[in-house]
Amino acid sequence: MKKIEAIIRSRKFDEVKESLAEKGIHFFTFYEVKGFGHQKGKELSYRGAIYDAGYIARIKLEIILSDEFVETAYETIAKAAHTGENGDGLILVTPVLSIKNIRSGLEGSKSINI
Amino acid sequence: MKKIEAIIRSRKFDEVKESLAEKGIHFFTFYEVKGFGHQKGKELSYRGAIYDAGYIARIKLEIILSDEFVETAYETIAKAAHTGENGDGLILVTPVLSIKNIRSGLEGSKSINI
Amino acid sequence: MKKIEAIIRSRKFDEVKESLAEKGIHFFTFYEVKGFGHQKGKELSYRGAIYDAGYIARIKLEIILSDEFVETAYETIAKAAHTGENGDGLILVTPVLSIKNIRSGLEGSKSINI
Amino acid sequence: MNETLYTVNNLWILIAAALVFIMHLGFASLEAGFVRKKNTVNILFKNSMIIGIGLITYYLVGFNMMYPGDVFAGGYFGFSGIGAIAPEGDAGGIAYADGAYSYYSDFIFQAMFAATCATIVSGAVAERIKLGAFLLFSAIFVAFIYPIIGMWKWGGGWLDSLDVPFYDFAGSTIVHAAGGFAALAGAIVLGARKGKYTKSGIKAIPGHSLPFAAVGVFLLWFGWFGFNGGSVLSADPGNVSLVFVTTSLSAAAGAIGAFIMSYLLFKTHDLSMVLNGILGGLVGITAGADLMTNPSWAIVIGFIAGLIIPVSVVFFDKMKVDDPVGATSVHLVCGVWGTLAVGLFGTKAGWDQFISQLIGVAAVGAFAFATAFAIFYFLKVTVGIRVSAEHELKGLDITEHEMEAYSGMMDEGGQQWAFSA
Amino acid sequence: MNETLYTVNNLWILIAAALVFIMHLGFASLEAGFVRKKNTVNILFKNSMIIGIGLITYYLVGFNMMYPGDVFAGGYFGFSGIGAIAPEGDAGGIAYADGAYSYYSDFIFQAMFAATCATIVSGAVAERIKLGAFLLFSAIFVAFIYPIIGMWKWGGGWLDSLDVPFYDFAGSTIVHAAGGFAALAGAIVLGARKGKYTKSGIKAIPGHSLPFAAVGVFLLWFGWFGFNGGSVLSADPGNVSLVFVTTSLSAAAGAIGAFIMSYLLFKTHDLSMVLNGILGGLVGITAGADLMTNPSWAIVIGFIAGLIIPVSVVFFDKMKVDDPVGATSVHLVCGVWGTLAVGLFGTKAGWDQFISQLIGVAAVGAFAFATAFAIFYFLKVTVGIRVSAEHELKGLDITEHEMEAYSGMMDEGGQQWAFSA
């Protein structure tokens, strides 16, 4: 089992989700994050003073996968989230030592929802 | 040291927190996440059009633990977060290479707040 | 490659960010989390009843780094986020198995934005 | 009566009616601010419907039950037929009320009051009552219960015919205490919100937006100029201006009273208490706003109302009567206080008056409580009045309305991307 | 005419003008609530500017084009010069309108109406129109199009001179349908918001704050007391009070109608529909508010308007006319309905009247639609009217205003730390 973490553009979220679904990967967790990278946040202005949060908003996905699905997911996300412009984000694979599905109590790769 | 990550129902949060406290685990970090899984989000309706965020809201816990506490925490969460219905979520154990408490500067398992 | 995760005080965020920048580390991802630890949340009061969320608000940073930068980042954050009072938070180093930059398609440490 | 003075008087009653209307926005904002986010659409929906249902049922039956005419004078009940259509010519105009207002001005002013009374209930039963049951209750309450109570005094019924007639200038009893007692009945029959009273004590369930609540209270005060000022039932300069002064000073003193008492009790400055304190002052002065010829009396009445509010809120919580917006403390308790205050301060003060006030508020309170209790209980055993525990947990917005009050508030950079899925 | 009655009448027109003013806050709140968070500053900006631009252009040209004087009676167009300065002495005072109101009262009341008409458009074109283009449109619309339409009827033009004169008491056609048709033209020329009509069907794009929308609707109702009540053009007790009653009952019935129809169609209780239903009832009664001497007719008109609303919203969505706030359903459709209803109910009901109503609303609708379409189209091919896809995605707040409507709403513990960076 592995965990894939991907930081992607919010507006690419739907595309990524659908591409994953086509490959049979329906289950994942996500949340909103902020990032500092090549792409900068837009400057805002308020009562004559300019301010700049600096960061941009991104979505982070986390997907737990059996080893055999990792490669597919990895490539699928890389393709669907790509625009070629600064700010596309990145994908990581990280190790998972053990896993348990709370409902079924199953452990290991049997427990993974796909 | 290990990191336990658990994705649980919001309404089970208090129960999990209290069960952990009973086992002497008082310290952890959490945040709100969204998930796609067996359980689907409720369909909403607005001016005649139906929409569906698809996802459901979940809480994610992260607990850093010395190895001897991992098993207890793992089982405690699994029990407290269980309802038996779709959407219960999952628990992972992931590796930690090193850790430092910012206040005390202590490293390794001495640094871990429990 | 490693991932550094740090849980810090919101009000130390700018300092940490600037210290990292001085060491040449400009890119990272962050999000708001809540934590239970030594420091407790402030009690609030509403219509005569006291309530206490219990948790405190923290910022979590995630930085993906080539191995040679890990030590620097680790120490820099530890210093910049330090106040010496309860609630300073902690820093972890966790393993990364592989990484891909979505824009460039590059993998491994070449892919890492610094 | 000259035509011009009639025009002025009538104009004031109409403007007052518009001001009482805006109280409905005040209640809607206040209640929306005091409930949790997950029940906000629901409370706004109820408030939007109540004014609709209230006006129409009052048009159909309420008005003619509340003002059935002289034949029912001194009685307990009367009715003069369906619908409120003005008599032809002067009978519905200058001659209708001695040149004070036309038939339709009377109707619309009274109709806005009627809807107010039902709205009081909505806050106390919020976050757990079924929409349908609540709307049914409101319709019955505005169509029958409120008009019967109103008839007792303002319609020339028995309370108006006591030896020392019961006095209730603009409705501390007739509107506020009546609504407040009905609210109490509703809160009791429903039971508390889940998680409010637990083994480990009383839990705070903070309202989701105090700014909305504050807007509501200021709008209510604004509307009260019409509620009390219009109850002079003419534009008489001396009386209307006195009422404006006593109403405002009482509200002001209510803020200060609640400020002090909530600091004494809770050692903090609770905005929700000061807001309730203002309302307490307003409700308190309503029975005798025209009698406090020394405005300092109004300050005393309002100040005491303000002191009462935090104590009363704590008391109802101790009694496990769960009232998310404090409607019972504001309308019931301060309504009773204001009614009795007529016997203590102002130009009618005196023992006999005090007794009549006691009779009046007790009779109205008992009737409002009993009938509201009966209706709620009947609805409970028939259609059911409480949403399921699961619906309560998820919130009524999603479960009864399939909507959320706020969408995309959390999105950075304005991207409500989730909805394009 | 006695001086005192003149003073009363005039006072009422002024108060009514202030109430119509508050409708602008109503529109601003309603529209802000119905758009996404990312376009909230933009819609508020537009609404703040429209009232400014509207009043000033109406002062400069509009008023004298709408009321050019008797020489243009029965005509299609007139103009009596730049600026609105009262005639000296009684001519601008008691003699100006037979003691009903002064010249300046007339002007300010009319000017508030004019700005309203432009505001109707802003909701329908929200979330995608360029700021500059919209402000230009508004200026032209208030300066020329609305006054010309108004002149046809209220300025004594041809619609007022039909054998059976077209009747439009307070503007179901002149203000609401005119604004609604212009809104339709704008929505068509602009096209739908991205992501609204997709291959997989019609997508919901929920407004970001239903509480704001609800506040807006209550304020609009409040303002309507001035809109309709002031259109009596005197403080005549009988007429003004009748208008208050019919206006309120129709709004109330609109809520109930929309409640029922949206339940039938959608099997849910859609707050946004009930809010639109109230507005539909208000627009519907506007043409004949003084004619429904049996207030039950007003209930029927409002109830039907309420039933129409959900059907109409669905219809425009099917036609792929994207109208984020439902302005076309409320103002165009219910405006037409209310205009025709004058031929069906009330003291002018009759076939001949119905035909005149049809002529009036058709002529106004055609003219408003055609001119608005032409202006929008002209702006489209010259300065451009639609923001870029990227700006639309990011939201107009950031791209046109470099601001966000809400800052730090997400921060825990009140730390807007991000801005100290």
Next chain:
Amino acid sequence: MNETLYTVNNLWILIAAALVFIMHLGFASLEAGFVRKKNTVNILFKNSMIIGIGLITYYLVGFNMMYPGDVFAGGYFGFSGIGAIAPEGDAGGIAYADGAYSYYSDFIFQAMFAATCATIVSGAVAERIKLGAFLLFSAIFVAFIYPIIGMWKWGGGWLDSLDVPFYDFAGSTIVHAAGGFAALAGAIVLGARKGKYTKSGIKAIPGHSLPFAAVGVFLLWFGWFGFNGGSVLSADPGNVSLVFVTTSLSAAAGAIGAFIMSYLLFKTHDLSMVLNGILGGLVGITAGADLMTNPSWAIVIGFIAGLIIPVSVVFFDKMKVDDPVGATSVHLVCGVWGTLAVGLFGTKAGWDQFISQLIGVAAVGAFAFATAFAIFYFLKVTVGIRVSAEHELKGLDITEHEMEAYSGMMDEGGQQWAFSA
């Protein structure tokens, strides 16, 4: 004077008082919108208390210090005793002000003004002042400083007795500049919010809710119809209608002026500037609203006020005077401008008048600034006026009120689960 005309006049003053009341909601909303989320409860609390404290202190001492009677004519100070109780009979009624209004109408109208003046200060000192110190300041200001200033002109004092009397129709100087100078003193004594002026320059600290700010401004405009319109002190049709027109056109022109200037300076469309521009236009016209018999003058005055606003905001920022809501720019600067404009435009324009205006506004400004400075300074060295750095960081809501303005806004699916812990 006939009884009926008295009734009309008096009714208008009362309605105007209610409209001035609603300005307090306007200020509360505006200021709440312009502060950070973490200080929202605090600002609402202050605004709720000021109206309470203001009305009661004005009742106790202010009114009789501002209008001490003829014996003090031409003087600098007077006082005619504690409490405001109407003289018996006609002396407090029709004879009180030649049939224009009753004693109590006078009191309540003036009392609402007084509270307004204190409210102006609250915005400028927001987000860092201690609650207790602020409430003390407000009480002293409304009880003594404002009444003394008011007495100089409206109470028949020395400014009213200049050879060419100083003119201030509704209070550009007496209310707005006075409040604005006191606000300036407060902002100076307190110092800037942490993080506003840093080594790397002036930082933006955006308000947490521009929608609330916009609501506030529209409500202020609405209330200004009473503020200026009521200052005619009768329902005189010619004057009140002129005042409505000049007030509205000036506000409209203020929006446009600020729109243009903020685009020139900042190259963007800053909603907060347009909102301030509207207020600037309103403040600017207040001194001479009844003198601009050619309404185009009002447009010029408002337009210039609008142009001034962004420049002034930037200027005060350069001076490191931290004013979160722009109260100094709106009330002080535009108040001075409006006062001087009486010497430049309208029926009193002329060199002598200009000099008198200069004397008046300088004297009032100096007195208001000096006394406010002294009070704030005294409070600073005694009870302390500024919250601790830590409290400022955490926000005053949590530290002074133990409450949050919004609860559970971030929860998905409406679960405010954290509070059941």
